[in-house]
Amino acid sequence: MxxxxxxxxxxxxxxxxxxxxxxxxxxxxxxxxxxxxxxxxxxxxxxxxxxxxxxxxxxxxxxxxxxxxxxxxxxxxxxxxxxxxxAMQVGGRLGGHIVSGHVDGVGEIDTIIDHIDYMEIWVKAPDELAKYIAHKGSITVDGTSLTVNKVDGARFMLWIIPHTVKETVIDTYQSGTRVNLEVDLIARYLERLLLGEKAAQPTSSKITEAFLAEHGYLK
Known part of the structure; x- marks a missing residue:
């Protein structure tokens, strides 16, 4: 981890x-x-x-x-x-969030805007990962733990401070750069938990709007 x-x-x-x-x-x-x-x-x-x-x-x-x-x-x-x-050691500081090192998909740098004291980066994620990306949630981009500052469909925006730019490969990014994405582990477990007893069914079964409505998640 x-x-x-x-x-x-x-x-x-x-x-x-x-x-x-x-x-x-x-x-x-x-x-x-x-x-x-x-x-x-x-x-x-x-x-x-x-x-x-x-x-x-x-x-x-x-x-x-x-x-x-x-x-x-x-x-x-x-x-x-x-x-x-x-890999982190037991008893060490967890300064970012829990990262498994198992990439969920490859995104693409869409837009980079330089501001006075931070860099604004928009990333296009694969459509199938969009449901796991939440405003103010955590995401890993090329191994860097970052906070999602805005979400627009499968696109999400990051605010990167100068220290992070300096200490990572972010300063090499440009429009079109492909980046490794790992979504928050908690989001994946929540999706599985929502299945309840249906989690034991073949993997072809999926959470649908009807399933969410039946269990009170939609009104």
Missing amino acids: FTGIIEAVGTLTAIDRKGDDCRITVATQNLDMSDVKLGDSIATNGVCLTVVHFANDFYQADVSAETLKLTGFADYKNGSKVNLEK
């Missing part, structure tokens, strides 16, 4: 293809690697990856074909900057 508080910005220095999979090498820059062990997890642009080889200034991880398909890793190349966060 992670917190969405980025510890360092790394750089992809190698992408070695192995059939449909690949192994990446990440130069860790300022990330403290002194307590990292083989098999540890490091969130890399929000994707939980397992360390298979490392030294003081880099680590390697294998990226499956499924991960390449479902995240922005398919777009990355040598020199790409990535947000880095080691």
